[in-house]
Amino acid sequence: MVAIVVTAVFPLVFVLLILASIFGIDMDADDVMDGGGCSPIGGVDMSAWDATFTKAGVLKDKGDKIKEVATKQGIDPILFAAIAFNETGWGTSRAVVEKNNPGGLMDAATGMSTVKVFATLDEGLEAMGVTLHNRIVKDGLNTVEKLGAVYAPIGVANDPNGLNVNWVPTVNGMIQKLGGLSMNCSTTSAGTGQYIIPVDTPNVSSGFVDRINPVTGVPEHHKGIDFAQPMLSNIKAADDGVVVFAGMGVSGSGFGGYGNVILLEHAKTKEWTLYGHQSGILVKVGQVVRKGDVIGKVGSTGQSTGPHLHFEIRKEKMGGQIDPAPVLGVQTKN
Known part of the structure; x- marks a missing residue:
């Protein structure tokens, strides 16, 4: 319970590409694709889901757990799984293998200077689910693009090599492999016919x-x-x-x-x-x-x-x- 309360306060830090250099994450070039899109059946495509989990390292047998946590937290299991795969390099990072931490969650006890250690992988997935609920449901970051703009912003000082630009297309690629989003998704894009100003402070x-x-x-x-x-x-x-x-x-x-x-x-x-x-x-x-x-x-x-x-x-x-x-x-x- 303590871990879940902590992660509800401190936001999820999506640091796949930083973790890649620190913890030896291995990502395929094929993981970067165009937009993930919607599930054509309007829900989880279990054949795509099961096939994708076969290459998910230590997350390989956690499909049911991810769906359970996603249901409890009111979030899309497809999005949850895609972000978990992204954060852990298909379940192979040191953070998830050695620390049961699939979400890149940092430890408040060390001043957010180290990756948090969880007793079990299920506990780590529960904590990640709470934090995703806070961002997606409470904060309204209900698309990959909205999440990426907050958690992997382009041009920030802690991304000197410009790697954050890969976050959105990589997550979308994993969503596509999983069969497409099952929530907060529509195949229509006709628009409303009323434009908004495309910047926050128009000058x-x-x-x-x-x-x-x-x-x-x-x-x-x-x-x-x-x-x-x-x-x-x-x-x-x-x-x-x-x-x-x-x-x-x-x-x-x-x-x-x-x-x-x-x-x-x-x-x-x-x-x-x-x-x-x-x-x-x-x-x-x-x-x-x-x-x-x-x-x-x-x-x-x-x-x-x-x-x-x-x-x-x-x-x-x-x-x-x-x-x-x-x-x-x-x-x-x-």
Whole structure:
């Protein structure tokens, strides 16, 4: 009971890639995939579940325990299992093998400087389940992207090698292998038809206007609006949609100059939204996102003079931009 109370207070620290270097975790390149998606049967696909657990190391026989804890805590067993596999390198890390700790939970008794030791693996899974309940149910971090943005943020000081970018696609890959999510998941992505402002503190630095390009010095029509933002602040999906492009906008791609850019397709409005100049992209092509999901981090890549989000609303996939300001209800300065 003491361990469970402690983990309810201190958040889960997802440190797979740090543990990989410290504890010798072995991860396959095949584990990194596009979005995990939903279970086609609307529940746990037991054939996929059982097949995936055969390679799960010391977690191999813990499928029933994970489902039991997930039911008790009101969380998706698929998500629980995928995160456990991620944290332990398929049940092979020293933390889970030697300390019965499948969730990377730190020990408050040592000032959170060491990984907590549990008497049994079942006890470790119970503690991990409580902490996941707190994050998913209480805090509302009910998607992989929301969890990743909190637990493996991109660009933070304790991730100097930029490894946190792998967390979301790796967990999604494991979800896919397990047969797809069985909770908080929908195969539809039509959207609501009402966009939200894609940043938390909107400060429009350039509007949908004719101007001199600040990088090239050439007159142009600015095809979106720019939100000046702190570096690495969150970029949110303006509505439900599907990722149709996510990557560096190189010359010839149709997205040259945008730097790291995401394009979402919104079926309800038959429109697309574009998010440019990002420092880090948290989604993959084909992934379904929900309104408000954190999809990237503000940066200054591509043709940019400082950290900001370039945001567009398009009537066509590769053009037909309209002024986002009246749609979002924001005022522009120029």
